[in-house]
Every structure is written in structure tokens, then in C-alpha cells.
Amino acid sequence: MSSQGPARERTFFGHPRGLATLFGTELWERFSWYGLRAILATFMAASPATGGLGLSEQTAQAIIGIYGALIYLVALPGGWIADRVLGARRAVLWGGFVIMCGHISMAVPVRGGVFVVLGLLLIIVGTGLLKPNVSTMVGRLYRPDEDGRRDAGFSIFYLSINIGAFVAPLVVGWLASGDRWHLGFGAAAVGMALGLTQYVLGGRHLRGVGERPGHRMTPAERGHFLIAVAVAVVVVASGLAAWVASGTFTLDAFALVMTLFIVAVPVLYFGYVLLGSHNLTDDERSRVKAYIWLFIAAAIFWMIYDLAPTVLLFFAQNRTDLSLFGLRITPATTQAFNPFFIMIFVPVFAALWVRLGNRVTAPQKFAAGLFVNGLSFVLMALAAQLALGGRISVWWLVLVYLVQVFGELALSPVGLSVTTKLAPEAFKSQMLGLWFISFSVGDAVGGQTWRLRRYMSEPAYFLTLAGIAIVASLVLLAFAGRLHAMMREHPAERAVTSP
Structure with a gap:
């Protein structure tokens, strides 16, 4: 970190100070994501006697494939919600909070899969809000004519992803060893909590980036949006309920x-x-x-x-x-x-x-x-x-x-x-x-x-x-x-x- 003089804001390796805020947020979010990913399959396939779910390795593979797929799929609506409703800054904040709640749900030491399913759903929703929008905010820290600095800033930001991805399996995997699964899930929750704390404390360095939606919805559009979401939730829930009731759901x-x-x-x-x-x-x-x-x-x-x-x-x-x-x-x-x-x-x-x-x-x-x-x-x-x-x-x-x-x-x-x-x-x-x-x-x-x-x-x-x-x-x-x-x-x- 450096300072160019009393009249200028401190920088982060020559970049806007806000990059340090987003760097830390992304690092801890990736810590929580890759920490969970490193133990999720073995947890699902472990015997209930050791605290696992007792699924076959093949079923665990299929479920985790869908989980990973949905993580990427929800980035589209997550970016849209930031652009039209929340703004990128609040989307990242709420996304991180929902992710943390998801990991906490998975860390609850209760036998069965209810809290696991709830936790994975919360992590999917939260990641959709956080992941695309934290990257958007990195780009907005720079002026339109600063292409070179922006590219270099993204290179530094990319490093945060890999630091989190490297450290997480080592820490979470060690904590979860010996069938201490929920301790590993708890570590992922702590990681996201640290990321949120760092994001809030460093928010002043973001200089207003992402505070407002780029194209805020009108009241009429908001009403139509809420109705559409409610109808979608009811239709999906009803369909799943009918499928389960039919006895053919697996x-x-x-x-x-x-x-x-x-x-x-x-x-x-x-x-x-x-x-x-x-x-x-x-x-x-x-x-x-x-x-x-x-x-x-x-x-x-x-x-x-x-x-x-x-x-x-x-x-x-x-x-x-x-x-x-x-x-x-x-x-x-x-x-x-x-x-x-x-x-x-x-x-x-x-x-x-x-x-x-x-x-x-x-x-x-x-x-x-x-x-x-x-x-x-x-x-x-x-x-x-x-x-x-x-x-x-x-x-x-x-x-x-x-x-x-x-x-x-x-x-x-x-x-x-x-x-x-x-x-x-x-x-x-x-x-x-x-x-x-x-x-x-x-x-x-x-x-x-x-x-x-x-x-x-x-x-x-x-x-x-x-x-x-x-x-x-x-x-x-x-x-x-x-x-x-x-x-x-x-x-x-x-x-x-x-x-």
C-alpha cells in the first residue's frame, strides 16, 4: 500500500483503495465456497452413523453437479436484480449475508438433510446476488479511459479468488476431518462473516460505486415483478409437492x-x-x-x-x-x-x-x-x-x-x-x-x-x-x-x- 501525498487518498498497490475492500470480500466468499465444495461430496456419501447423509457416490455427484450448475445460472437474475432493484452495493451485502446464513444452516448439528437442503438453497441465492456484482463494482472503480489500470486491477482481484480457493480446502478439510462435518461448515460461515465485516468497514472506500440501480424499476414494473416471482414460486412449489406426493420423486x-x-x-x-x-x-x-x-x-x-x-x-x-x-x-x-x-x-x-x-x-x-x-x-x-x-x-x-x-x-x-x-x-x-x-x-x-x-x-x-x-x-x-x-x-x- 502506498500514499502519494496528504491530499490524495491512500491506494492499494497503486489502485483505488476500494479494490482492497472488494479483494477481501471476494477472498472470504471464495474461501466459504471452496471450503464447502471440498467436503460436500464426502459428507453426502458418508454414513449417517458418522454424521453424513448416506447417499451413494453417484447420487452425490448428480446433486453437486446441479448445485454447481445453479450457482452459475443464478448469476443472470442476480445481475438483473442489482441493475433494476438493489444496486450492486446492496446486492453484494445481502448476497453475502444470505450465503453466511446458508453455511450456518448446514453447520446445525442435526441429523437429516433438511438444514443441508435449506443451506444449499440459501448459498445458491446469495451467490447469485454477490458473485456477478462484486466484479461489476471492481470495474466501476476506474474511469472509462483507464483500460490499462482496470485490467491490472482485475488481475489483482483474480488473485483473491485463488488465495481463497487454495487456503479453504486446507483449513476446512482439516477441521472437518474425523467426521467433524459441521465444524467444517461452520468455518465456511465464519469465512463469509469475516468477508461481510471487511466489506462493511471498508465501504467508505468504494466512493459511492454501486449505490444505486443503473436502471431502477418503476412502481408499475416492481408490482409486475413481485407478482411474477410469487406465481413462479407457487408453480414450482406446487409442481414439486405433486411430484413428491405421487411417490415417484427421487x-x-x-x-x-x-x-x-x-x-x-x-x-x-x-x-x-x-x-x-x-x-x-x-x-x-x-x-x-x-x-x-x-x-x-x-x-x-x-x-x-x-x-x-x-x-x-x-x-x-x-x-x-x-x-x-x-x-x-x-x-x-x-x-x-x-x-x-x-x-x-x-x-x-x-x-x-x-x-x-x-x-x-x-x-x-x-x-x-x-x-x-x-x-x-x-x-x-x-x-x-x-x-x-x-x-x-x-x-x-x-x-x-x-x-x-x-x-x-x-x-x-x-x-x-x-x-x-x-x-x-x-x-x-x-x-x-x-x-x-x-x-x-x-x-x-x-x-x-x-x-x-x-x-x-x-x-x-x-x-x-x-x-x-x-x-x-x-x-x-x-x-x-x-x-x-x-x-x-x-x-x-x-x-x-x-x-
Whole structure:
């Protein structure tokens, strides 16, 4: 931290002081999120005698897939509520409070799943309010002409995510070991409480950012909105009640229905954009068609990548010798490998993309990321085959996570960039939300891949998913030139958009 003189406000590594407030808020929110994620699957599959829910590993995988999918899906309405009702600042405050209540609900030491379900629902709602809007506030700390400083500020902000993601599995996993599940959930609640405290105390440094909605609803619109919400709640609750009363409701069936719904969202949205009368130019329409293929590739990527808190976590618990450098670790500790490698390699890949410039196109980067992700599950197939003879070294998982991070850094940052580039002018903000729905689709479908285990061994399961990713990457690479042409990146446009 520095000071440029008595007349100027103190800064945070040369950036607005408000960045420190949002940095801390995001760090602790991510601590609570990744802390819960690191133990949730093993808690769900643990025997009721040890305080768990007693679900099968397959059902736990499906439920957590839906949970992760909804976390990304609610970012769209969460951003809309901030823009039209609360303002970003209050949305973050209320979102953090609701998240904290969710973790507290899960920490209640009562047998059964009622408080767990309530807690997960509260966390989903709260994250939808907090996650998209805290990032929006970071951008608004800077003037419109400060593009360079804003990009650097987001890089610092991104570090907070990975610090929280790295520390959380270590702390929460250790506290929850020995079947002390609710102590781990309580630690996540404390983390969010610390984030809220820091957010409130540092609020004066935000300089009014996000205090008011960008386009406040009129009284008539507010009335219509409340009626629509009430009707939606009644319809959904009535439908679920009727389903349960019919005796056919199961968690697996519910997860499958939710997966189909989540997959339908982008299908309907792309149809709305391309078939509706939005005065799209030919170039815009061509870019959207190219983006559909990148969206599918991203969804396949996340389908595999986000199996970390379920399939890979169970593999760590059941198939590996949990020892690193002679020290015993918890299964949750393996969830810290990913953010650790991300913090190391982000600057490496940032420098690589600058050096390569326009010689490697976005479709080629997507294909590379997807191919590398597929290779990670080829390694998992080999590890699973070796584990048939007994527990194997946890270093196999270290290697798998290292390879996956290379894939993520080839695809994920590029995905955000290409989304802003290909979005039609009338859908700029909405398309950014759509990018996160690729995470949602991937998580939901990934949660359903357990059904493959009915027909194949564990090594074959990993090899099948690897094959899907590798084949998809090769198809994408084969059509990369065509897709690049469909993106209509004319020389004049590149000259304008190049940094």
C-alpha cells in the first residue's frame, strides 16, 4: 500500500483503495465456497452413523453437479436484480449475508438433510446476488479511459479468488476431518462473516460505486415483478409437492430433470437471438453461429474439469495413499492443487498469449484447452487401472490437476475475451452471462456422467470422457479456419480491438 501525498487518498498497490475492500470480500466468499465444495461430496456419501447423509457416490455427484450448475445460472437474475432493484452495493451485502446464513444452516448439528437442503438453497441465492456484482463494482472503480489500470486491477482481484480457493480446502478439510462435518461448515460461515465485516468497514472506500440501480424499476414494473416471482414460486412449489406426493420423486430423477432444464436454457437463448427480429447484421449473425461451437466446446471442457469436487475427490479418498512429502493430508486437501498451480502459471500463460499474438486463433486455443483436458483423464484412466491393485500415490492426482490447469488457462480467459468480441451489440451484457451458462451446462451434464458407470469400469469411464473431449477438440481444430472466418475478424476490426 502506498500514499502519494496528504491530499490524495491512500491506494492499494497503486489502485483505488476500494479494490482492497472488494479483494477481501471476494477472498472470504471464495474461501466459504471452496471450503464447502471440498467436503460436500464426502459428507453426502458418508454414513449417517458418522454424521453424513448416506447417499451413494453417484447420487452425490448428480446433486453437486446441479448445485454447481445453479450457482452459475443464478448469476443472470442476480445481475438483473442489482441493475433494476438493489444496486450492486446492496446486492453484494445481502448476497453475502444470505450465503453466511446458508453455511450456518448446514453447520446445525442435526441429523437429516433438511438444514443441508435449506443451506444449499440459501448459498445458491446469495451467490447469485454477490458473485456477478462484486466484479461489476471492481470495474466501476476506474474511469472509462483507464483500460490499462482496470485490467491490472482485475488481475489483482483474480488473485483473491485463488488465495481463497487454495487456503479453504486446507483449513476446512482439516477441521472437518474425523467426521467433524459441521465444524467444517461452520468455518465456511465464519469465512463469509469475516468477508461481510471487511466489506462493511471498508465501504467508505468504494466512493459511492454501486449505490444505486443503473436502471431502477418503476412502481408499475416492481408490482409486475413481485407478482411474477410469487406465481413462479407457487408453480414450482406446487409442481414439486405433486411430484413428491405421487411417490415417484427421487434425488436422481430430480437431478436429471434439472439437467434437461439447464441444457434447454442456452438452446432456447441461441434460438431467440438468431431467429428473433433483433436487426442483427450479417456479420453479427455469423459471429453468433461461430460462438455456438465454442460454447459447446466450453461446456464439454467444464463437464470434465468440474468433476474435481466429486469424482476426483472420491478417487482421492478411496484409491490413493494420502501422503505428500511424508505428511498425511485429507481428501479435501487435493482440492487445493488446482488454485496452487493457477497462481503459478497465470503470468506464464499471459506472457505466452502476448508473444503469440494473432498467430493462434480463439478456436485453436479452445481446441488446445479441450485436448489437454482430455489428456488429463487419459492419465486418470491409467491411475484408475493401477488403483485396481491397491491404493496408488496421490502424486497421480497432482499430475492430473497440473495438466488440467494448462487446459484451463488455454480456454477459460480466452472464453471471456471472445464472448465480448463476438456478442452482437444488442446482446453485449447478456452474452457475458451466457458464457457462464457454459459452466452451468458442463456441471449439470458432468453430474449425470455417473450413469456411464452402470455399464463400464472406472478406467473405462475416465477413458470415455477423455475420448469425448479429445474427439471434440480434434473436430474443433479441423474447423478452426472456418470458424475463424465466421467470426468475421476483419483487419480493420483487429486494428481497433488489439491492445
